[in-house]
Amino acid sequence: MNDIARAVELLKAGELVGIPTETVYGLGADAANPAAVAKIFTAKGRPADHPLIVHIPGANHLECWAVDIPDLAYELAEDFWPGPLTLILKRAPGVPDAVTGGQDTVGLRVPGHPVALELLREFAATGGSGGIAAPSANRFGRISPTTADHVREELGDAVSLVLDGGPCRVGIESTILDLSTGTPVLLRPGHITPAAIQAACGALPAAPTAAAPRASGTLEAHYAPATPMRRVEGSRLPELLDAMQHSGRRCGVLAHSQPPQSGMPHVWKMLPAEPVAYAHDLYAALRELDHAGVDLIVVEAIPDSPAWQAVGDRLRRALAGAGA
Known part of the structure; x- marks a missing residue:
């Protein structure tokens, strides 16, 4: 059995898998399985109300996870997926609260890494919604991992398997763009810049307000070493x-x-x-x-x-x- 097939079996069994993406390595679980998602929070020491990003194999899976999807979401997906852009959309019925932090929105992206894409496609082929929840594979608030060795060093036996896809190409987390209210709002900057988004959709994204949904990686203290x-x-x-x-x-x-x-x-x-x-x-x-x-x-x-x-x-x- 190759590593991808083994990873699919582990995910279907509710276990955690370290996944390479172009941004950072993710700690993956079956996003439709609340018990599996709960293991992510335990392994990371992550607050239960902090939402996760669901990775999907392609834009054709958006409707499994979101409703009231604006045309702009498909336009941005055409321009930037697979790639380091997360879209925040209205969640579909049945999306676990464990994934969304209890909010009415969900974060979705198609990663631009061949290993992650192969895993997602094989996982989706087994049935279900085909989504893998995968925050960065590190202790909560600490430095994100950009190699498989970083994941093993951080999480050890908490991860059943780490797929080694080499060093991450981008090295920082995805841009997060909120499309849940009609006006695009930049919740987290990343490799895909506001200027690139403006070129794609004709307007610069707005800055977040107090009413913006919570998003992954946006707490004031994050990505930090133990050393001052x-x-x-x-x-x-x-x-x-x-x-x-x-x-x-x-x-x-x-x-x-x-x-x-x-x-x-x-x-x-x-x-x-x-x-x-x-x-x-x-x-x-x-x-x-x-x-x-x-x-x-x-x-x-x-x-x-x-x-x-x-x-x-x-x-x-x-x-x-x-x-x-």
């Missing part, structure tokens, strides 16, 4: 590093500029000074620094521009949750 973090402007990095050195403490530096020429007692992790490549490397770099035995992770401030919005969102939430 601090954001510092690049011009002030040398001053902070000198102060840390004189106090006998070590830093792990997450930077997009070159390290000092002279020897330095700190760990310097340099990421590309370009937002897409930076996002790709971000979680693996944070995980490496979290394991480096340093007293503080110092993040060099990134540019404040629309191109860096998704990275800025992840860093802001990581800073809020670090050391918690």
Whole structure:
């Protein structure tokens, strides 16, 4: 039996499977099985009212999970699926509360990874609605996994099988767009930018309001290492590093500029000074620094521009949750 067939059997039996996607690795369960979905919350330590994203094999499965689907949903699916875009729609009758956090909406996407797509198609072929609920395969609030080894390190025996699809191509979670009220609302920035959405539908998505539905990965503290973090402007990095050195403490530096020429007692992790490549490397770099035995992770401030919005969102939430 190959790994995909085994994963399908495990999912049908109500077990958890680690799934590679183009964004991050997901912790998958049969989305139509509330008992299986409950295992996700137990394994992650996730609040029960925090909704999950349901992964489906194609836009032709939307009506299994959603009702009152606007034409715009199909237009965006045509442009961006398979890919890192989650659509929030009115839930269909019978969608478990465990998936939606008790809300009247559900998050849906078609992942752009060949292993995930093959799994979803094989799973759907066994009958049922063909959906796999799959939040990031890590402890709740911690750094999302971008390799199969990260999943095993985080969750161990809580996962029956981890499908290894190699490092994730995008490296941060999907863009989440709420279409449940008619006006597109951006609930979480991601690889698919507001400008790309505007090009597809003719208007920039609006900012969320207090009435917006809860969505995965939008809590103030999230994506965080156990090590405390601090954001510092690049011009002030040398001053902070000198102060840390004189106090006998070590830093792990997450930077997009070159390290000092002279020897330095700190760990310097340099990421590309370009937002897409930076996002790709971000979680693996944070995980490496979290394991480096340093007293503080110092993040060099990134540019404040629309191109860096998704990275800025992840860093802001990581800073809020670090050391918690």
